[in-house]
Amino acid sequence: MTSENESLYSTASEILRSGGLVAFPTETVYGLGGDALSAESSKKIYAAKGRPSDNPLIVHIAETKSVYELAEEVPETAKILMEAFWPGPLTIILNKKASVPDETTGGLSTVAIRMPSHPVAAKLIKESGVYIAAPSANLSGRPSPTEASHVIEDMTGRIDMIIDGGPVGIGIESTIVDLSSGTPTILRPGFITKAMLETVIGPVEIDKALIEDDPTLRPKAPGMKYTHYAPKGELTIVASENGSISDNIEKIAEKINQLTKEKESHGFKTAVLTTKDNALLYKAENVILLGDERRGETVAARLYSALRECDDLGAEYIYSESYDDTDFGGAIMNRLIKAAGHRVVSV
Ligand code: TXA
Ligand code: MG
DSSP: OOOOTTEEEEEEHHHHTTTTEEEEESSSSSSEEEEEOOHHHHHHHHHHHHHTTTTTEEEEEEGGGGGHBBSSSHHHHHHHHHHHHHHSSEEEEEEETTSOOOOTTTTOEEEEEEEEOOOOHHHHHHTTOOEEHHHHHSOOOOOOOEEEEEEEEHHHHSSSEEBBBOOOOSSSSOEEEEEEESSEEEEEOOOOOOOHHHHHHSSEEEEEHSSSSOTSSSOOSSSGSSSOOOSSSSEEEOOOOOSOOOOHHHHHHHHHHHHHHHHHHHHHOOOEEEOOOGGOOOOSSEEEEEEEESSSHHHHHHHHHHHHHHHTTOOSSEEOOOOSTTTTHHHHHHHHHHHTTTTEEOO
């Protein structure tokens, strides 16, 4: 059903209130929603996604005052962040109230809360009167859905309703910041960057497991430990050893051309992920565009659908340029590296 249809909100609200599941658009990716205060609904979410139940869900709200019903303490830093970035792509982790079931938080004593800015998401939360627990609406391990067609692909027959609100705006999941203890810490990078958070609350750390190449470090967001967002083919990122990507784009393209030529000579199907300004450098059978130019917003908006296109093409080996770690680039690289299972070649 499309989001213009007024009666759909009453149908969706009824489903949510009676413990069913509804997929809906948010400004980041599509979510798979159920009643966050119902243990049974949360269990259904894990089952529909095929997701391990130790991986906690984000609770979506429509009014700031709801935070006080879900969180035990609301520190000053949380109030400042809520004021600055909500509604929007920022998830805040706080110590939870007993009313939030362990099934929703994967057994943790903290709860992840976010107020989405997408009008359909906001209206659904308000009209249903339900706090909506919603992971991304993909099957576990598949790229997150950025269009209703992706949700239909993964979730048909597994959930009660899918609301089509067209393509989402941002394309990668919300920034997660942990305020439950010590220094505010980013557990998952996203559109709201470290610098943006620091302008309003001062020093912010990044979970060490995200930046250090040390497999013994455990990410603080349980979901970040899984190979995620993975296309079916084997994805490799080609990075530049020294200097920015644009300084070394010729060498990167040469390497990617060498790799695709070799795979194609053995009869494999290949694909290259690049942006329009570099597309002519590549000789591979399939060149998939992530955006018009190397701007974070355009690349992020296309990333997950491009990974799904690689699957549709049956690409067995996929190569992507890397992205510089500036602003939004860090969040894009975080998703790409996970999709690639950490396969990175430097030239
Ligand atoms: O943009 C988004 O955040 C999307 C849309 C639908 O809102 N949702 C989303 O949910 O990305 P999901 O379930 O795919 O990712 C939630 C992430 C996981 O990595 C999970 O481990 C982490 O949030 N998380 C949730 N609650 C947590 C908690 N209490 N402590 C630490 N990490 C938590
Ligand atoms: Mg997800």
